[in-house]
Amino acid sequence: MNGATALPRRSFGETMRADIWWLQPLFVFLGLSTFIVYSTWAAFQGKNYFLGNYVSPFYSPELFGDSPHSWFGPRPGWWPYWLIFSPALFVLWAPAGFRVTCYYYRGAYYKAFWADPPACTVGEPRKSYWGERSFPLIMQNVHRYFLYLALFFLIVLSIDVWKALWFRDGFGIGVGTIVLAINVVLLGGYTFGCHSLRHLVGGFLDQFSRSPPCYRAYACVSCFNRRHMLWAWLSLFWVGFADLYVRLCAMGIWRDFRLV
Amino acid sequence: MSTATFKIWRGNSQNGEFRDYTTETAEGMVVLDAVIQIQATQARDLACRWNCKAGKCGSCSAEVNGMPKLMCMTRLSELPLEKPVTVEPMKAFPVIKDLVTDVSWNFRVKKKIKPFKPRPPDAPDGTWRMQQEDIDRVQEFRKCIECFLCQDVCHVLRDHQMYEKFIGPRFLIHVAALEMHPLDTQDRIEELRNTQGIGYCNITKCCTKVCPESIQITDNGIIPLKERVVDEFYDPLGWFWKGLKRLLNR
Numbered sequence: 001m002n003g004a005t006a007l008p009r010r011s012f013g014e015t016m017r018a019d020i021w022w023l024q025p026l027f028v029f030l031g032l033s034t035f036i037v038y039s040t041w042a043a044f045q046g047k048n049y050f051l052g053n054y055v056s057p058f059y060s061p062e063l064f065g066d067s068p069h070s071w072f073g074p075r076p077g078w079w080p081y082w083l084i085f086s087p088a089l090f091v092l093w094a095p096a097g098f099r100v101t102c103y104y105y106r107g108a109y110y111k112a113f114w115a116d117p118p119a120c121t122v123g124e125p126r127k128s129y130w131g132e133r134s135f136p137l138i139m140q141n142v143h144r145y146f147l148y149l150a151l152f153f154l155i156v157l158s159i160d161v162w163k164a165l166w167f168r169d170g171f172g173i174g175v176g177t178i179v180l181a182i183n184v185v186l187l188g189g190y191t192f193g194c195h196s197l198r199h200l201v202g203g204f205l206d207q208f209s210r211s212p213p214c215y216r217a218y219a220c221v222s223c224f225n226r227r228h229m230l231w232a233w234l235s236l237f238w239v240g241f242a243d244l245y246v247r248l249c250a251m252g253i254w255r256d257f258r259l260v
Numbered sequence: 261m262s263t264a265t266f267k268i269w270r271g272n273s274q275n276g277e278f279r280d281y282t283t284e285t286a287e288g289m290v291v292l293d294a295v296i297q298i299q300a301t302q303a304r305d306l307a308c309r310w311n312c313k314a315g316k317c318g319s320c321s322a323e324v325n326g327m328p329k330l331m332c333m334t335r336l337s338e339l340p341l342e343k344p345v346t347v348e349p350m351k352a353f354p355v356i357k358d359l360v361t362d363v364s365w366n367f368r369v370k371k372k373i374k375p376f377k378p379r380p381p382d383a384p385d386g387t388w389r390m391q392q393e394d395i396d397r398v399q400e401f402r403k404c405i406e407c408f409l410c411q412d413v414c415h416v417l418r419d420h421q422m423y424e425k426f427i428g429p430r431f432l433i434h435v436a437a438l439e440m441h442p443l444d445t446q447d448r449i450e451e452l453r454n455t456q457g458i459g460y461c462n463i464t465k466c467c468t469k470v471c472p473e474s475i476q477i478t479d480n481g482i483i484p485l486k487e488r489v490v491d492e493f494y495d496p497l498g499w500f501w502k503g504l505k506r507l508l509n510r
């Protein structure tokens with residue numbers, strides 16, 4: 001920049017802010033860390049992930065596995081015997097990739113985990129900065145591909161809710177059915193508010209009036225998008241809880257109540 | 261009558277310091293009122309810029325208690341007055357004197373952006389026809405008053421000082437307003453990625469947080485532009501799909 005220099009750069013954590021600026025990044029850090037630790041632990045368990053017609057969303061679709069929900073039968077022969085096996089490992093990378101590359105989470109974890117910046121107008125720890133312009137963060141541009149996978153998962157999880165309505169003695173509704181159904185609703189709210197989806201269904205246009213269906217779809221996604229952060233947190237919490245619910249019921253610690 | 265203390269930054273481009281001023285306060289007062297009062301009664305040489313006192317001219321930008329704000333729109337009742345209120349010039353721009361900064365870099369950046377280039381007129385009298393739904397999106401960006409608070413808070417400029425590589429949120433929404441305009445025919449995606457550095461924005465949304473016009477800079481401006489950059493540079497499946505459509509339409 002020409003002319004005189006701006007005031008000197010501030011050191012890490014330095015700010016004139018008078019409020020508790022570190023509270024929000026701290027909550028984000030704790031919330032995401034808790035989820036990462038729990039989901040990793042749950043994914044490696046490889047057991048207690050189903051109970052009759054219920055299956056944990058971390059393990060669905062179950063491509064290979066020993067439960068009746070498995071699509072292609074038990075653990076495949078080609079899986080190295082020394083490598084830990086869990087049906088979740090085949091699928092969990094997709095929703096994880098979707099969240100990691102989500103525009104909302106990106107902004108949130110750059111702040112909470114990487115202090116880039118720690119909070120608005122608070123000094124940063126590093127001098128160098130690459131942003132999302134070069135490797136590795138340029139890879140975030142893959143987000144729309146994870147969106148396609150997430151839309152497929154949404155269908156699979158909806159089928160799981162349908163299955164959760166059919167018990168051995170016929171139609172019914174248990175607390176587990178409701179837990180899995182809320183999960184799909186919240187994940188739906190999150191996925192349908194995705195920025196990439198907003199662009200793909202109509203945001204790419206400059207003249208909405210030429211394509212009324214695209215405009216309607218754009219308006220609909222925009223509506224979810226306005227609360228994307230809220231949907232992101234609610235669905236994150238609930239998907240973890242849905243796994244915990246099925247797990248504790250399968251372990252016999254909780255009992256699933258039949259409502260109907 | 262109650263009083264409040266203001267720690268105001270006094271200095272020039274070379275050096276400066278905070279000085280304390282205690283002044284009387286009244287109901288409904290904003291920070292700019294207090295600063296003008298201090299200027300009138302205690303510090304005649306205190307430099308500050310203002311024009312409209314109505315949050316519309318964008319000239320009274322400063323940092324109040326560490327956050328970029330329009331002084332004329334920051335009520336004293338929103339601030340904890342038991343402690344001194346700090347008032348500083350914007351950090352991202354060179355200080356001229358006291359609270360006045362040199363924001364001319366912004367005007368130089370603006371000049372480099374490809375201007376509006378409309379399609380040929382729709383009617384013989386040289387006018388165009390547009391639908392409201394086509395123009396709604398860009399109207400949001402046109403609310404900008406060029407206060408440059410978003411430029412000031414953006415860490416890419418403020419902390420990393422990438423003035424040569426990144427145009428900042430204000431001009432990203434300026435590009436968005438042109439790029440999404442239903443009449444515009446210019447393509448700005450390549451420079452958006454290359455010289456204008458949209459990839460440096462890491463969507464941490466501080467710009468949106470400070471915008472006095474409540475423009476959803478990140479969600480409605482920057483992210484949609486990032487998606488357009490993805491279309492052009494990072495989406496092989498999309499290129500294939502578009503190629504296929506072109507082939508079928510032939």
Ligand code: SF4
Pocket residue numbers: 413414415416428429460461462463464465466467468478482
């Ligand atoms: S969202 Fe992007 S443009 Fe806005 S302040 Fe953050 S880095 Fe800067």
Ligand code: SF4
Pocket residue numbers: 403404405406407408409410411429430433470471472473474475477
């Ligand atoms: S976008 Fe908002 S904060 Fe940025 S210059 Fe315009 S009015 Fe000011």
Ligand code: FES
Pocket residue numbers: 098101102103104105143147190191193194195196197228
């Ligand atoms: S932007 Fe959050 S899911 Fe796509």
Ligand code: FES
Pocket residue numbers: 309310311312313314315316317318319320321330331332333
């Ligand atoms: S004096 Fe015009 S915006 Fe504050």
